[in-house]
Amino acid sequence: MGIIVILFSVILLIVTAIYLYFKKSYSYFEKEGVPxxxxxxxxxxxxxxxxxxxxxxxxxxxxxxxxxxxxxxxxFNFIEPGYFITDIELVKLITxxxxxxxxxxxxxxxEENEPLTAHLVNIEDDRWRFMRNKLSPVFTSGKLRSMYAIxxxxxxxxxKATEKQSKNSIEVKNLMTKFTVDVVSSTSFGMNANCxxxxxxxxxxxxxxxxxxxxxxxxxxFFLFAFPELSKFLKLRQFSKRVxxxxxxxxxxxxxxxxxxxxxxxxxxxxxxxxxxxxxxxxEFSTETKKLTLNEILAQAxxxxxxxxxxxxxTASYGLTELAFHQDVQDKLRQEILAMTKDTNGExxxxxxxxxxxxxxxxxxxxxxxxxxxxxxxxxxxDFKVPGTNITIKKGYxxxxxxxxxxxxxxxWKNPSKFDPDRFTPEEIAKRPPMSYFPFGEGPRNxxxxxxxxxxxx
Ligand code: HEM
Numbered sequence: 076m077g078i079i080v081i082l083f084s085v086i087l088l089i090v091t092a093i094y095l096y097f098k099k100s101y102s103y104f105e106k107e108g109v110p111x112x113x114x115x116x117x118x119x120x121x122x123x124x125x126x127x128x129x130x131x132x133x134x135x136x137x138x139x140x141x142x143x144x145x146x147x148x149x150x151f152n153f154i155e156p157g158y159f160i161t162d163i164e165l166v167k168l169i170t171x172x173x174x175x176x177x178x179x180x181x182x183x184x185x186e187e188n189e190p191l192t193a194h195l196v197n198i199e200d201d202r203w204r205f206m207r208n209k210l211s212p213v214f215t216s217g218k219l220r221s222m223y224a225i226x227x228x229x230x231x232x233x234x235k236a237t238e239k240q241s242k243n244s245i246e247v248k249n250l251m252t253k254f255t256v257d258v259v260s261s262t263s264f265g266m267n268a269n270c271x272x273x274x275x276x277x278x279x280x281x282x283x284x285x286x287x288x289x290x291x292x293x294x295x296x297f298f299l300f301a302f303p304e305l306s307k308f309l310k311l312r313q314f315s316k317r318v319x320x321x322x323x324x325x326x327x328x329x330x331x332x333x334x335x336x337x338x339x340x341x342x343x344x345x346x347x348x349x350x351x352x353x354x355x356x357x358x359e360f361s362t363e364t365k366k367l368t369l370n371e372i373l374a375q376a377x378x379x380x381x382x383x384x385x386x387x388x389x390t391a392s393y394g395l396t397e398l399a400f401h402q403d404v405q406d407k408l409r410q411e412i413l414a415m416t417k418d419t420n421g422e423x424x425x426x427x428x429x430x431x432x433x434x435x436x437x438x439x440x441x442x443x444x445x446x447x448x449x450x451x452x453x454x455x456x457x458d459f460k461v462p463g464t465n466i467t468i469k470k471g472y473x474x475x476x477x478x479x480x481x482x483x484x485x486x487x488w489k490n491p492s493k494f495d496p497d498r499f500t501p502e503e504i505a506k507r508p509p510m511s512y513f514p515f516g517e518g519p520r521n522x523x524x525x526x527x528x529x530x531x532x533x
């Protein structure tokens with residue numbers, strides 16, 4: 076009996092301590108005099124995540140509740156207080172004009188246990204500056220042009236795989252994931268994956284573990300993300316050992332093969348090898364010639380897979396789904412493609428692809444409604460007084476930018492739930508403030524890939 080009473084008291088004490096800790100955290104914005112969205116224990120403002128709502132849906136709901144209140148409000152990612160932006164001019168101030176106060180994202184990095192987490196998206200401050208500088212020449216349209224033949228070749232497999240499926244229904248997400256994994260693994264680490272022909276079951280399984288339901292639970296990801304330092308201390312992992320070892324082995328083996336055989340094919344991996352061996356990329360002027368380490372290039376090669384696969388395959392899948400539901404758009408796009416390939420026997424060159432203006436509009440509208448990067452993050456490295464308010468974003472706190480919510484803001488988009496590529500004609504674009512649309516993020520920390528595919532980069 077005595078033991079039960081002691082156990083009960085200890086449990087009660089722990090629960091009370093946790094509750095008081097949450098309560099103290101939840102009083103943060105009240106004490107600071109910042110308007111905030113009322114949290115509830117224990118999810119803060121993320122009640123229903125995973126079970127009832129998608130992460131992106133919750134952020135849109137918070138935006139709808141917050142936008143009348145202030146251009147920035149407080150809110151809680153579980154227990155972690157964060158600042159939520161509801162004004163596009165403030166987004167510009169944070170991501171562009173005052174970039175030096177918001178260089179980092181505050182992500183989980185544990186280089187010792189998981190070397191693959193030390194990639195460009197996660198690393199911070201001068202280390203990020205150095206790496207971004209090194210990788211910038213990798214993302215030029217000239218470099219992508221030289222990889223176009225690889226992508227074009229793999230798209231033949233996509234056509235065959237599509238033809239094999241039923242004429243009435245095609246499971247596009249699975250198909251596009253396999254295609255994207257084939258493209259990214261070929262260009263980023265020289266692997267002939269051939270997932271479209273079901274040849275590399277292991278890579279397909281690994282991709283599902285990283286991007287699909289089989290992967291880390293949303294709760295764990297939230298924890299890693301809300302408490303990166305504590306997670307590191309507790310030796311938590313973002314990816315399983317299986318995932319980490321798989322990528323380290325595959326990429327290292329391909330690097331070794333290329334070095335031993337003087338294999339200089341034109342792709343991302345080749346450029347990363349040059350950065351490791353010479354500190355610069357052939358034909359690119361660089362004042363900084365410090366070489367990258369093997370671990371550094373392994374993490375960056377993995378990043379291309381991690382940042383490039385799900386974003387691209389989701390966009391392609393939603394784009395195809397919208398075309399299936401909008402026959403008029405599909406017909407118009409088909410006419411454009413047929414007209415531009417009538418003298419080329421169906422071949423589409425890199426240049427022709429960029430001249431397909433309606434295709435570009437369809438992609439942009441898909442990225443507006445189905446933005447894979449539905450929120451952007453920054454962490455304040457110093458206090459930042461928000462102009463026109465009494466609010467100061469405090470050093471060390473995260474700032475959440477709800478990109479998808481801005482893409483549905485009726486002030487900028489008439490009838491925002493309608494799929495309408497004509498919103499992206501040059502005349503319509505000119506009518507909107509530029510910051511009303513930023514699927515690739517904004518400022519010096521935006522998606523490098525953006526420069527290669529968006530009409531906004533012209
Ligand atoms: C439709 C496809 C894609 C979308 C919508 C997308 C979107 C984004 C977004 C929203 C960010 C954060 C930007 C910010 O915080 O301001 C980002 C960062 C990044 N993306 Fe992408 N991305 C796509 C494809 C790719 C691909 C294919 C690659 C590489 C091969 C890539 C590489 C990166 C990198 C390296 C960063 C981090 C930049 C930095 O922190 O300096 N992305 N992307």
